[in-house]
């Protein structure tokens with residue numbers, strides 16, 4: 001099965017909705033859980049093979065490249081890079097969970113900026129076209145943290161796709177690594 005060539009519009013819509021209001025970022029949880037639900041149901045990587053908007057984005061941008069792609073580094077395909085990315089993903093999720101609990105308990109204020117690679121603050125505030133009132137601070141914090149994680153991994157994937165083959169990110173994508181582990185079991 002091949003990705004629909006317009007699926008990348010979902011990725012662009014996701015990031016645009018974050019500018020409309022950051023709480024839309026919570027829709028990204030669907031992108032994280034659906035691949036695993038489909039995997040368990042179908043016993044194959046249905047999401048990766050036909051429905052992933054992110055890989056559609058990389059493929060689409062790859063087609064606009066005017067230079068020749070370099071070969072994907074061997075340690076991406078056969079080495080430990082996918083485990084390093086999985087570790088980053090695990091640390092990131094732990095950070096998101098622990099900091100959201102701390103905000104919910106009033107121990108720390110909500111983070112209302114984006115961060116690259118968990119800790120590097122983006123030096124401007126996201127425009128918010130619509131205000132949502134009476135949303136608990138921990139929900140806002142969770143939304144910013146989640147959007148930051150999606151933004152980071154998408155940028156990393158884009159850089160890899162521009163340097164190497166368009167879908168190089170897929171060789172180290174944590175969702176693919178988790179899927180492989182589940183399938184082996």
Ligand code: SF4
Pocket residue numbers: 035047048049052053054055169170171173174175176
């Ligand atoms: S490996 Fe990751 S980015 Fe690639 S198709 Fe699967 S879920 Fe999408």
